[in-house]
Amino acid sequence: MDRKLFDKYVLKTYNRFPVTLVKGRGMKVWDDKGNEYLDFFPGWGAGNLGHCHPKVVQAIHNQIENILHVPNVYYNEPQGELAKLIIENSFDGQVFFCNSGAEANEGAIKLVRKRNPHKKVIITLKNSFHGRTIATVAATGQSDYQKGFEPLPGGFEYCEVNNVDMLKSMMTDKVAAVMFEPILGEGGIVPITPEFMQTARELCDANDALLILDEVQTGIGRTGKLFAYQHFDVEPDILTMAKSLGGGFPIGAFAVKRQYCDILQPGSHGSTFGGNPVACSSGVAVINAIVDENLLENTTKMGDYLREKLEGLKKKHSIIKEVRGIGLMIGMELAKPGAEIVDLCRERHVLINCTHKNVLRLMPAINVSKAEIDRVVDVIDKVLSGIAE
Ligand SMILES: Cc1ncc(COP(=O)(O)O)c(C=O)c1O
Numbered sequence: 001m002d003r004k005l006f007d008k009y010v011l012k013t014y015n016r017f018p019v020t021l022v023k024g025r026g027m028k029v030w031d032d033k034g035n036e037y038l039d040f041f042p043g044w045g046a047g048n049l050g051h052c053h054p055k056v057v058q059a060i061h062n063q064i065e066n067i068l069h070v071p072n073v074y075y076n077e078p079q080g081e082l083a084k085l086i087i088e089n090s091f092d093g094q095v096f097f098c099n100s101g102a103e104a105n106e107g108a109i110k111l112v113r114k115r116n117p118h119k120k121v122i123i124t125l126k127n128s129f130h131g132r133t134i135a136t137v138a139a140t141g142q143s144d145y146q147k148g149f150e151p152l153p154g155g156f157e158y159c160e161v162n163n164v165d166m167l168k169s170m171m172t173d174k175v176a177a178v179m180f181e182p183i184l185g186e187g188g189i190v191p192i193t194p195e196f197m198q199t200a201r202e203l204c205d206a207n208d209a210l211l212i213l214d215e216v217q218t219g220i221g222r223t224g225k226l227f228a229y230q231h232f233d234v235e236p237d238i239l240t241m242a243k244s245l246g247g248g249f250p251i252g253a254f255a256v257k258r259q260y261c262d263i264l265q266p267g268s269h270g271s272t273f274g275g276n277p278v279a280c281s282s283g284v285a286v287i288n289a290i291v292d293e294n295l296l297e298n299t300t301k302m303g304d305y306l307r308e309k310l311e312g313l314k315k316k317h318s319i320i321k322e323v324r325g326i327g328l329m330i331g332m333e334l335a336k337p338g339a340e341i342v343d344l345c346r347e348r349h350v351l352i353n354c355t356h357k358n359v360l361r362l363m364p365a366i367n368v369s370k371a372e373i374d375r376v377v378d379v380i381d382k383v384l385s386g387i388a389e
Pocket of ligand 1: 099100103130131181185186214215216217243
């Protein structure tokens with residue numbers, strides 16, 4: 001592929017690695033030169049089933065033979081089927097479909113703002129990440145993502161992660177919602193504590209505010225439950241999702257509890273492609289595959305195994321400060337920036353990620369095997385042994 005042409009015509013909103021990926025199957029991807037890589041960060045969190053899962057490919061194939069797109073003023077079967085699956089696996093309510101995580105959060109923000117005109121404040125977390133649209137950038141508690149885009153929509157206030165006292169002090173009758181990720185993803189793989197989750201729920205109940213959980217990255221089996229909130233004794237009022245819901249096909253959605261389903265009425269919110277039948281067919285195949293193939297159990301087992309192996313590396317390499325995460329959403333905090341390690345792993349044909357500058361992020365497909373984990377841990381071990389700590 002001619003990368004010079006790509007660089008000439010595609011806006012440079014990303015720093016790209018010098019690799020052109022042309023094929024993916026399960027845990028593996030291949031570049032245009034035929035090199036094979038083991039992918040431990042498939043699709044930037046959108047690859048919980050790995051690449052081209054056969055049931056997902058088949059579902060997309062079947063659907064594209066029938067109709068590619070159905071405007072939302074008509075019914076389409078896959079949209080209804082996916083909504084039913086999401087609700088049956090979360091809480092009673094309804095689903096709105098869109099095309100990305102940012103759009104799912106944007107819709108959730110609109111819903112809580114519309115519910116009560118006197119409540120406009122949304123509390124989010126410092127170091128959170130909720131997307132790149134102007135409202136979700138404002139919701140994101142990291143100034144790096146906001147700089148230069150002012151004026152941002154107002155009304156967002158940022159609480160420190162897991163700081164229960166601060167959350168209590170920020171809660172007033174003006175608060176429309178508290179919104180956070182059960183594990184901060186782009187914020188460095190930081191799990192929310194049960195105490196913080198419980199307090200957020202209780203404060204929302206006591207102050208007539210809604211709890212929005214952003215499960216764009218943690219959802220769809222990543223942590224060993226279909227949604228990460230299911231590890232806690234708490235239900236959100238709104239649950240946003242995207243990434244792996246489509247098995248590699250673009251989709252976003254939010255589920256809302258039954259009592260809040262009448263707030264958005266015809267004309268108040270929408271999306272041309274939201275709920276597209278191809279995307280929804282893919283989503284149905286993803287959720288069915290997770291259930292049919294017992295992948296939640298595998299996630300827990302392999303997550304424990306991977307964390308144990310990484311804890312072993314921690315004993316050997318002083319650069320590793322902490323290993324944390326739930327299920328197969330694992331971060332390894334380093335004492336120095338991790339970009340070089342990501343590059344060195346890629347040179348050894350293992351793809352991983354570094355988030356928040358110094359946290360190596362490992363999120364393999366949830367059907368990963370022990371042998372694949374062993375290989376990746378061995379490569380990381382060799383890379384760490386070769387660099388100055
Ligand atoms: C927690 C979370 N929310 C929202 C988003 C935005 O999703 P999208 O890129 O699909 O708009 C992301 C993307 O990384 C995310 O991790």
